[in-house]
Amino acid sequence: MKVVVAVKRVVDYAVKVRVKPDKSGVETSNVKMSMNPFCEIALEEALRIRENGGASEVVAVSIGPTQCTETLRTALAMGADRAVHVDVGPITVYPLSVAKILRAIVEAEKPGLLILGKQAIDDDCNQTGQMVAGLLKWPQGTFASKVILNKEEQIATVEREVDSGLETICLDLPAIITTDLRLNQPRYATLPNIMKAKSKVIKKLTVEELNVELKSDFEVCQVTEPPVRKAGTIVSTVDELIDKLKNEAHVL
Amino acid sequence: ISTLILGEHEGGFLKPSTLSAVSAASSFGKDNSISILLGGSGSDLQKAALHAASTHPVISQVLVADANILMHPLAEPWADLVHLLQKKGAYSYIISASSSFGKNVLPRAAAILDVSPITDVIEISEPYLFVRPIYAGNALCTVRYTGLEPCMVTIRSTSFPPPSIPTAVESSAAPISQVDLSTFYKETGGKSRWLKLTSQETDRPDLGNARIIVTGGRGLKSAENFKLLDKLAEKLGAAVGATRAAVDANFVPNDLQVGQTGKIVAPELYMAFGVSGAIQHLAGMRDSKVIVAVNKDPDAPIFQVADYGLVADLFEAIPELIEKLPEKK
Numbered sequence: 001m002k003v004v005v006a007v008k009r010v011v012d013y014a015v016k017v018r019v020k021p022d023k024s025g026v027e028t029s030n031v032k033m034s035m036n037p038f039c040e041i042a043l044e045e046a047l048r049i050r051e052n053g054g055a056s057e058v059v060a061v062s063i064g065p066t067q068c069t070e071t072l073r074t075a076l077a078m079g080a081d082r083a084v085h086v087d088v089g090p091i092t093v094y095p096l097s098v099a100k101i102l103r104a105i106v107e108a109e110k111p112g113l114l115i116l117g118k119q120a121i122d123d124d125c126n127q128t129g130q131m132v133a134g135l136l137k138w139p140q141g142t143f144a145s146k147v148i149l150n151k152e153e154q155i156a157t158v159e160r161e162v163d164s165g166l167e168t169i170c171l172d173l174p175a176i177i178t179t180d181l182r183l184n185q186p187r188y189a190t191l192p193n194i195m196k197a198k199s200k201v202i203k204k205l206t207v208e209e210l211n212v213e214l215k216s217d218f219e220v221c222q223v224t225e226p227p228v229r230k231a232g233t234i235v236s237t238v239d240e241l242i243d244k245l246k247n248e249a250h251v252l
Numbered sequence: 253i254s255t256l257i258l259g260e261h262e263g264g265f266l267k268p269s270t271l272s273a274v275s276a277a278s279s280f281g282k283d284n285s286i287s288i289l290l291g292g293s294g295s296d297l298q299k300a301a302l303h304a305a306s307t308h309p310v311i312s313q314v315l316v317a318d319a320n321i322l323m324h325p326l327a328e329p330w331a332d333l334v335h336l337l338q339k340k341g342a343y344s345y346i347i348s349a350s351s352s353f354g355k356n357v358l359p360r361a362a363a364i365l366d367v368s369p370i371t372d373v374i375e376i377s378e379p380y381l382f383v384r385p386i387y388a389g390n391a392l393c394t395v396r397y398t399g400l401e402p403c404m405v406t407i408r409s410t411s412f413p414p415p416s417i418p419t420a421v422e423s424s425a426a427p428i429s430q431v432d433l434s435t436f437y438k439e440t441g442g443k444s445r446w447l448k449l450t451s452q453e454t455d456r457p458d459l460g461n462a463r464i465i466v467t468g469g470r471g472l473k474s475a476e477n478f479k480l481l482d483k484l485a486e487k488l489g490a491a492v493g494a495t496r497a498a499v500d501a502n503f504v505p506n507d508l509q510v511g512q513t514g515k516i517v518a519p520e521l522y523m524a525f526g527v528s529g530a531i532q533h534l535a536g537m538r539d540s541k542v543i544v545a546v547n548k549d550p551d552a553p554i555f556q557v558a559d560y561g562l563v564a565d566l567f568e569a570i571p572e573l574i575e576k577l578p579e580k581k
Binding site for chain 1: 325326327328331351352353355356357358359360361362363364366367368369370371372381384385386387388389390391392393394395396397398399400442443444445446447448449450451452460464496499500505506507512513515520521531532538541542543544555556557558559560561562563564569572573576577578
């Protein structure tokens, strides 16, 4: 069985983002870019499944500009066997288009599992996995905090983080899983593996080759700073705090 | 114009987050016909339908889908149900709360209907103009939907308070109709199965609706120490929240996590103890009306968003608060 993992290149999670003065978006030039943390977890899970004998090959896919090859190099250094880069040039592709591209990749690669992060930390959409699942009519296990694969019965048992606790569901393969934070702790790429990754192949594809038509049914009008909270007061004792909450903020 | 709301119910009542979705739907226009879809089986479903029908005059219709497969929030049958209803009803909008249910189901249904969903909306400026936070709330993005109907949206319930009930409720209850499920769910049936839900029994209020929330971070140091916070919550009639660090360290279960990837809350009073204030945590609570931070470290970033900060050892401050706070009725 093959596992395909989608990885996204995003502004590093530790960067304090700045909105551009013309409100067209967030400043991304000269900013550290990294693999989306949820995608790292997705890749780690795929690697563990392979290492436990559940899969024979892990293929990493990234969709975006030329620089996505750097993210795919990281994926290869972590242990992915192969990488596919769908080069869309400088344009932004939105989740529905990404889902259609991933469907085309899945139809070509025929994996038993497609694993994605539950959301990307840039647009925070939390859509793509669910959308690919809908397009392929595959079952989905989103927000996974535990995955148990049963190769003989071709099923995956997925524990999901939901509003009221932990939900357990069972999916027939092939299936789609999106990862939550506590699924695993992703490994670091070691230096020898980083060196080895340089000789691994990154296959380049275009949307035309995949026969996917990109359509856009919404537009970003502007990106603005959120309202700033005004600076508060430092109180020195618990008594003063209680007094302020009662008599100034009127919340007690 | 017409709107279909994916409703959630529990114990025979609509969840407050579904009422928030009703609020959001009301802003699409005055002549909006709002239908609430409820699924499941048994007497709870029928009771919830009655509740929905009489809860607010803006609700024009309640649709009841009675089937065992809809008893649990599985995305596959639910998305197919939405698809089926859209084919019949040709709604202008389909909307749900940004709950774990809505986030799981609505994008799947949108892909089947070949439209882009707009998730986690905090403001509806015009009928097709939405504001949603990006980068963990460090920027706000205004998007215009330009596609075909239906326009599909999930909303943050903290940004849309449930509609106030008009004082003179004279209007009769909305009609309840059963959804014809005879052609439903042939293709994707059975590929996913619901096994169980593990949730904590608690008499604390729900994080999503609590008026006061007390939250603990890594500074609480252990699961045992969280009981101290529990006592304070009891005194205040508050819900208990936690940071990702506290959940990762197994002090408390995942459903208490507040933040970018956990719950989004906006209570009247948010009290953070031993919370450093990572941007991912702030994303989940920055809209609270009054924020209090108690932390030993005077440089903790949480103080930059707190209305009232107290630099103190929380193991001294919490017992003192418990002792000195007035008893809640």
